[in-house]
Amino acid sequence: MKIDLAVLDRQFRLYQEEYEAAALRALRSGWYILGKEGEAFEREFAAYIGRPYCVGVNSGLDALTLSVRALGIGPGDEVLVPANTYIASVLAITENGASPVFVEPDDCHGLDANRLEAAVTAKTRAILVVHLYGQAADMDGVRAVAGQHGLAVIEDCAQSHGAHFKGTMTGAFGIAGCFSFYPTKNLGAFGDAGAIVTDDEALAQKLRMLRNYGSAVKYHNEIEGVNSRLDELQAALLRVKLRHLPALIDERRRIAARYLEGIANPLISLPELRPGADHVWHQFVVRVRDRDAFQRYLKARGIETVIHYPIPPHLAACYTRLGHRRGDFPFAEQLADEVLSLPMFNGMTEEETEYVIETCNAYTGGGAD
Numbered sequence: 313m314k315i316d317l318a319v320l321d322r323q324f325r326l327y328q329e330e331y332e333a334a335a336l337r338a339l340r341s342g343w344y345i346l347g348k349e350g351e352a353f354e355r356e357f358a359a360y361i362g363r364p365y366c367v368g369v370n371s372g373l374d375a376l377t378l379s380v381r382a383l384g385i386g387p388g389d390e391v392l393v394p395a396n397t398y399i400a401s402v403l404a405i406t407e408n409g410a411s412p413v414f415v416e417p418d419d420c421h422g423l424d425a426n427r428l429e430a431a432v433t434a435k436t437r438a439i440l441v442v443h444l445y446g447q448a449a450d451m452d453g454v455r456a457v458a459g460q461h462g463l464a465v466i467e468d469c470a471q472s473h474g475a476h477f478k479g480t481m482t483g484a485f486g487i488a489g490c491f492s493f494y495p496t497k498n499l500g501a502f503g504d505a506g507a508i509v510t511d512d513e514a515l516a517q518k519l520r521m522l523r524n525y526g527s528a529v530k531y532h533n534e535i536e537g538v539n540s541r542l543d544e545l546q547a548a549l550l551r552v553k554l555r556h557l558p559a560l561i562d563e564r565r566r567i568a569a570r571y572l573e574g575i576a577n578p579l580i581s582l583p584e585l586r587p588g589a590d591h592v593w594h595q596f597v598v599r600v601r602d603r604d605a606f607q608r609y610l611k612a613r614g615i616e617t618v619i620h621y622p623i624p625p626h627l628a629a630c631y632t633r634l635g636h637r638r639g640d641f642p643f644a645e646q647l648a649d650e651v652l653s654l655p656m657f658n659g660m661t662e663e664e665t666e667y668v669i670e671t672c673n674a675y676t677g678g679g680a681d
């Protein structure tokens with residue numbers, strides 16, 4: 313059997329007629345950028361997260377970068393960020409000339425709130441918290457440190473659409489909740505797209521200007537902006553998927569429940585669940601000491617997996633200027649050596665799920681391939 317990590321045409325087929333009708337509506341409207349579909353999606357997504365404002369942008373990276381910029385964070389400022397995240401979380405900081413200060417993760421792969429305090433300096437302006445793999449970070453701990461030191465909280469929700477921590481949806485904690493709608497995401501578009509949600513009207517207004525060349529009124533450029541707009545076609549398609557997001561999350565939870573119940577192999581550590589957090593399983597990430605051998609073993613049996621992520625940002629070639637070396641964040645580095653994402657996607661069949669479970673359970677260690 314051949315199983316990919318994610319098979320995107322299956323999730324398209326689940327609601328194919330609705331997507332096709334929405335695409336045609338957008339195409340026939342004659343209006344393709346900043347129009348009715350985008351406005352409607354912003355309204356509907358803001359309501360889904362439970363915040364008054366949503367600003368659609370071109371990508372998750374732009375959502376983060378523009379949020380950092382709109383908060384006036386730049387050269388000389390420090391932003392706390394988990395040491396085990398996708399590079400985009402860090403690029404959003406450095407793109408604005410600010411400095412990332414890495415914080416080790418906890419056992420649930422979120423930023424370890426107990427280590428935040430020690431990383432705060434007089435230059436710290438914000439905590440950029442990432443709800444990695446679809447599970448909320450420890451927001452009690454993050455909020456406590458942010459409150460104590462007057463720090464802004466920016467949430468990277470690129471992987472956590474619909475996930476809660478103690479009843480509050482991710483994206484509703486910080487001053488800015490930043491989302492990616494990259495096609496593989498739980499709420500994925502059919503191209504690049506992203507959004508920021510906030511309660512702060514002035515911030516929303518600034519973000520609207522920043523995404524559109526720094527202008528609120530055409531050709532009146534008040535600040536130096538960028539071109540980062542959510543187009544009408546993606547917005548129309550996202551409106552369809554948003555309606556089905558609860559069902560899509562439920563389906564992922566059913567697959568994850570089967571994995572959690574079925575995979576029983578002392579060589580494979582299953583994901584740890586954070587009390588108070590309801591995982592939406594953007595990724596199902598296991599840990600295996602001899603990970604590369606395990607990945608080869610699965611591949612030889614037709615199962616594709618991906619490492620999220622093999623190189624922690626502090627060791628990325630683009631950040632040698634930051635002067636970090638191996639050993640600076642040992643737990644993040646250990647996770648990078650041990651994590652592996654198993655196939656998880658909407659439209660995955662029971663037969664496929666059972667095959668992954670059986671194959672995992674039959675693994676006997678390095679050299680088994």
Ligand SMILES: Cc1ncc(COP(=O)(O)O)c(C=O)c1O
Nearest residue numbers: 371372373398400401470492494
């Ligand atoms: C944690 C995280 N942050 C940010 C991003 C950036 O999103 P995008 O690819 O839409 O720019 C991604 C996804 O790619 C992500 O996984």
